[in-house]
Amino acid sequence: MDGDRLLSAPPLGHGKRLLLGPGPSNVSQRVLDAMRAPMLGHLDPEFLKIQDGIQEMLRGVFRSSGPIVLPVSGTGTAGMECAFANLIEPGDRALVAAAGYFGARMCEVATRCGAVVTKVEAPWGEIVPPARVIDAIKVTKPKVVAVVHAETSTGVLQPVEEIAKAAKDAGALVILDCVTSLGGLPVEIDAWGIDFAYSGSQKCLGAPPGLAPIAVSDRALETIKNRKTPVESFYLDVTLLSQYWDGPRGYHHTAPILLDFALYEALRALEEEGLPARFARHVANHELLVAGLTKLGLELASQEGHRLPMLNAIRVPDGVDEAAVRKKLLDRGIEIGAGLGPLKGKIWRVGLMGESSRKENVETFLAAFAEALGR
Amino acid sequence: MDGDRLLSAPPLGHGKRLLLGPGPSNVSQRVLDAMRAPMLGHLDPEFLKIQDGIQEMLRGVFRSSGPIVLPVSGTGTAGMECAFANLIEPGDRALVAAAGYFGARMCEVATRCGAVVTKVEAPWGEIVPPARVIDAIKVTKPKVVAVVHAETSTGVLQPVEEIAKAAKDAGALVILDCVTSLGGLPVEIDAWGIDFAYSGSQKCLGAPPGLAPIAVSDRALETIKNRKTPVESFYLDVTLLSQYWDGPRGYHHTAPILLDFALYEALRALEEEGLPARFARHVANHELLVAGLTKLGLELASQEGHRLPMLNAIRVPDGVDEAAVRKKLLDRGIEIGAGLGPLKGKIWRVGLMGESSRKENVETFLAAFAEALGR
Numbered sequence: 159m160d161g162d163r164l165l166s167a168p169p170l171g172h173g174k175r176l177l178l179g180p181g182p183s184n185v186s187q188r189v190l191d192a193m194r195a196p197m198l199g200h201l202d203p204e205f206l207k208i209q210d211g212i213q214e215m216l217r218g219v220f221r222s223s224g225p226i227v228l229p230v231s232g233t234g235t236a237g238m239e240c241a242f243a244n245l246i247e248p249g250d251r252a253l254v255a256a257a258g259y260f261g262a263r264m265c266e267v268a269t270r271c272g273a274v275v276t277k278v279e280a281p282w283g284e285i286v287p288p289a290r291v292i293d294a295i296k297v298t299k300p301k302v303v304a305v306v307h308a309e310t311s312t313g314v315l316q317p318v319e320e321i322a323k324a325a326k327d328a329g330a331l332v333i334l335d336c337v338t339s340l341g342g343l344p345v346e347i348d349a350w351g352i353d354f355a356y357s358g359s360q361k362c363l364g365a366p367p368g369l370a371p372i373a374v375s376d377r378a379l380e381t382i383k384n385r386k387t388p389v390e391s392f393y394l395d396v397t398l399l400s401q402y403w404d405g406p407r408g409y410h411h412t413a414p415i416l417l418d419f420a421l422y423e424a425l426r427a428l429e430e431e432g433l434p435a436r437f438a439r440h441v442a443n444h445e446l447l448v449a450g451l452t453k454l455g456l457e458l459a460s461q462e463g464h465r466l467p468m469l470n471a472i473r474v475p476d477g478v479d480e481a482a483v484r485k486k487l488l489d490r491g492i493e494i495g496a497g498l499g500p501l502k503g504k505i506w507r508v509g510l511m512g513e514s515s516r517k518e519n520v521e522t523f524l525a526a527f528a529e530a531l532g533r
Numbered sequence: 534m535d536g537d538r539l540l541s542a543p544p545l546g547h548g549k550r551l552l553l554g555p556g557p558s559n560v561s562q563r564v565l566d567a568m569r570a571p572m573l574g575h576l577d578p579e580f581l582k583i584q585d586g587i588q589e590m591l592r593g594v595f596r597s598s599g600p601i602v603l604p605v606s607g608t609g610t611a612g613m614e615c616a617f618a619n620l621i622e623p624g625d626r627a628l629v630a631a632a633g634y635f636g637a638r639m640c641e642v643a644t645r646c647g648a649v650v651t652k653v654e655a656p657w658g659e660i661v662p663p664a665r666v667i668d669a670i671k672v673t674k675p676k677v678v679a680v681v682h683a684e685t686s687t688g689v690l691q692p693v694e695e696i697a698k699a700a701k702d703a704g705a706l707v708i709l710d711c712v713t714s715l716g717g718l719p720v721e722i723d724a725w726g727i728d729f730a731y732s733g734s735q736k737c738l739g740a741p742p743g744l745a746p747i748a749v750s751d752r753a754l755e756t757i758k759n760r761k762t763p764v765e766s767f768y769l770d771v772t773l774l775s776q777y778w779d780g781p782r783g784y785h786h787t788a789p790i791l792l793d794f795a796l797y798e799a800l801r802a803l804e805e806e807g808l809p810a811r812f813a814r815h816v817a818n819h820e821l822l823v824a825g826l827t828k829l830g831l832e833l834a835s836q837e838g839h840r841l842p843m844l845n846a847i848r849v850p851d852g853v854d855e856a857a858v859r860k861k862l863l864d865r866g867i868e869i870g871a872g873l874g875p876l877k878g879k880i881w882r883v884g885l886m887g888e889s890s891r892k893e894n895v896e897t898f899l900a901a902f903a904e905a906l907g908r
Contacts, residue, residue: 165801165805166586166593170567190568193791197557197741231607236607366789367790412742414743493574
């Protein structure tokens with residue numbers, strides 16, 4: 159064939175990006191290099207060892223001793239769906255604490271799974287006050303209580319412990335969305351009594367997007383075993399996934415081998431750094447960012463005392479075209495995120511997650527941001 | 534931290550594999566290199582161009598002008614589930630032609646989606662005779678007829694055209710599993726009148742596992758639009774996926790960016806080679822393999838005249854320990870597959886798919902196989 163002239167699409171030729179949006183984040187060279195390890199069949203004994211390693215390391219990050227800890231072969235939304243699809247049967251009551259985009263999505267996913275959903279809402283940018291959730295648990299007696307730990311759409315860190323305790327006291331199971339928090343701030347699945355947690359590989363874990371780590375408790379597994387109806391999703395059926403990852407290792411689906419290699423290496427890097435150091439790094443770079451924003455006369459839009467270190471919602475000043483600012487940054491290779499829903503046009507979202515959470519990235523961003531704002 | 538001693542898992546250190554199983558297959562260097570292109574955000578204008586390119590090139594491979602052609606962010610099984618979850622509502626009748634593992638899986642997935650399933654069976658290793666399927670269509674008047682084009686568990690190529698025509702005449706929608714066939718032998722979605730086809734990235738398309746290309750017809754989309762109940766799966770809802778890939782490009786989930794880069798480049802390589810040349814390559818290497826097997830006194834287990842070029846089911850001779858042979862090959866870095874279900878212990882499955890379908894691979898395999906068999 160005559161060169162590339164007849165092809166539908168040109169070779170990939172895009173430039174580098176500093177990814178400071180809501181995810182994906184930048185991926186370190188060592189993690190990218192892991193994806194160049196020789197491809198393996200998904201039933202190869204060597205791949206089984208890699209699966210074992212991923213599970214053991216994920217347990218350490220989730221701080222979970224539950225019966226199932228593994229990465230679902232899909233993105234964070236697949237993780238969310240996995241939680242509801244396995245725990246909910248048609249007609250079950252679910253209570254969702256929702257003060258942002260992902261809380262709202264939980265309601266949508268739960269409803270599609272047949273749940274009767276009660277939503278305890280709060281304005282976007284604030285926490286859902288635990289007392290209101292606890293009251294609603296007492297009134298509605300749900301089977302499942304679902305909470306977003308780190309609400310990526312608002313930059314808010316939701317208090318979880320009290321809610322999880324009240325849910326447990328009321329006999330409810332607790333679903334926790336820790337897509338944005340896991341690996342970036344303390345997540346304590348066992349200590350908090352979380353029954354089904356899910357995350358994403360592409361945020362603070364420092365791997366590429368495409369995997370959704372989950373952690374399932376004994377209580378949740380017992381509930382799943384006692385279902386009256388099969389889980390509608392074969393792909394996300396945790397009993398089958400557990401047989402593929404832990405048990406007889408029979409064929410269920412073909413794992414996305416290279417992404418699993420990447421997650422394996424990202425988790426090794428995380429272990430090397432250590433959770434306390436990693437959490438401290440996320441806080442330090444957040445504080446550096448906030449100090450710089452303050453100098454620029456800017457402020458965060460999320461409730462004080464409940465701000466995420468890895469996702470910063472910056473209020474757009476009056477009279478500033480927020481999209482134009484993002485465009486100027488992107489032209490310089492820096493991606494930040496826009497607001498969603500009621501916060502569209504009102505905030506920028508600056509992520510400092512995993513590999514992207516670096517002092518030099520904060521400094522690069524602040525300089526470019528000041529210039530884009532003309533400040 | 535003191536070196537690697539305290540880590541849960543060692544660095545990846547496995548050796549190279551010649552992947553001649555049922556998939557994943559080997560991936561070419563250019564496709565692996567594509568995964569080193571700089572990571573992009575999934576709403577980056579440059580990524581939107583890559584999405585456009587993937588869709589256009591997939592259309593060419595599927596030979597589809599339907600309204601939705603895109604890669605689902607999951608493996609082939611997610612593609613299967615996507616088809617049934619979108620087309621089936623509780624109580625709908627589905628007819629499945631099943632003569633192997635993936636036909637049986639279709640029945641399982643359809644049932645979980647609420648379908649009343651009629652299974653037209655044939656012995657593993659044979660086709661399902663079209664006349665029997667067509668008779669069953671007339672009797673059961675199903676909403677959906679589902680067929681596995683290339684049955685990976687048996688090495689059989691199922692005739693599709695007549696069945697699809699009869700289904701269409703009866704007002705039924707046709708689901709086609711072309712996980713193993715797409716990119717390796719002719720697939721004609723428009724010409725055959727297929728309404729929902731799904732495939733996998735890791736077989737004849739030559740990309741790593743983790744994506745499931747789908748092609749949806751106007752008729753299928755119309756049916757989906759007229760559903761009385763929402764699709765239970767938010768993650769696999771094709772209407773939402775289409776908005777993410779084609780439409781307003783609003784956020785739905787985070788695409789597994791690097792896998793999409795890989796698929797993009799794999800499709801470019803496929804276009805460069807051209808479909809006819811690629812199909813001919815798969816046939817030539819199959820014939821080379823069969824000639825070598827004949828010399829070794831071995832035969833294929835699949836029905837003559839209906840054999841797949843990319844997946845060869847070799848009958849295990851009496852008195853030979855099939856697992857020991859596979860083990861000997863794997864010790865030399867060559868992976869082949871075992872039999873599943875009723876063919877367990879009775880066949881080996883040798884895949885010659887995509888990048889793995891090379892003359893030198895066939896020669897390497899035949900030499901090692903002869904030695905392992907002591908022939």
